[in-house]
Amino acid sequence: MIMLAAVISISAGFFIILIGMSLYKNRLTHLGAGDNLNYNTYKYHYALISEEADAPFWEAIYEGALNKGKELEIYVERIGSNLPSAYSLQNLIKMAIAYKVDGIIIEPNGDEEITELINMADEVGIPVITVLNDEPNSKRKSFVGVNSYNQGQIYGKQILEVIDEGKKNITVLLNSASSVASKNMIYSSINEMVAGRNVRVESVNVNTQSTFSSEEDIRNVIKDSQDSTEVLVCLTAADTRCAYQAVVDYNKVGVMDIIGY
Structure with a gap:
């Protein structure tokens, strides 16, 4: 049983490392770091999170946020995009909190755990803004929606x-x-x-x-x-x-x- 637990732990560790490498490579790509390591520097790092990260609608939102962020020295990262596996909204916001980003922009899905995670982010000093769908009972700082x-x-x-x-x-x-x-x-x-x-x-x-x-x-x-x-x-x-x-x-x-x- 101990050997089995050790093997499982090692396997899980390798899996986490591989996911981390994938996320890091994805971040370097968006930051503009290629083979010649030409990249931009930013003061802040914001996470944009949605269950529909790769949908055309969110592509347009992301492009707008990314371009505006560059003007303000903010790097906006679309968490969950171009990953080898699909992740739940809960896991995506957990990733953003683990990254210690400077801010989170998220489209909530009405799940109670999302409210708890928004509150968790706020408690560790990460402000959260909800978009399109609101979570008024959370500690989100503001809501941006469509009439x-x-x-x-x-x-x-x-x-x-x-x-x-x-x-x-x-x-x-x-x-x-x-x-x-x-x-x-x-x-x-x-x-x-x-x-x-x-x-x-x-x-x-x-x-x-x-x-x-x-x-x-x-x-x-x-x-x-x-x-x-x-x-x-x-x-x-x-x-x-x-x-x-x-x-x-x-x-x-x-x-x-x-x-x-």
Whole structure:
């Protein structure tokens, strides 16, 4: 048993070292350190964390933060991007705390452990800012988000374009991790935009307890032969990707339109 424990400990140690080397190499790449070791120096190191780190939406956010950070001598690192394995949001924020970064920018997912980790970061002197989704019961310093009403109006305008093509049955995927008030505001705003246009707008709550559960909910909507959905509105990047894949898998391309995040 002692030998087995020792082997497991050594294996775990090698695994941690390999992950650390991968993260270090990734950081050097973003800092501009190549073979000739030409690199920039920064006063501060901030971590940008999201479960959708490699999604196009977050690519755009990261590029903006990175460029602005350079002006302020801040290096913004996208924790969790380009890693050999996928890590949970909890593990990503733990990595950022272990790095002893100067600040954390995170999109919370509603999990209670994330609230605890935000508080832990604050207690060790790392300020945390939440974006898109808030965690008001945590010790986060501030929240930067999108106005839910305006977001619904934008979705509504895109739906109107699809309605002009003759499609009348709309289903909105509501993410269970989002606040009830935020979901209701987006949904109400969408309904306001399409009022009087003789369309049916319904909503489906997507279970976000796990990636599998959310994918299953979305696939059930798309494959249901009794469902008359012609336009599927996705409010998150993850739901958008799942919906696109399911439409292909169930041969609904051209039959069902997707308005993505």
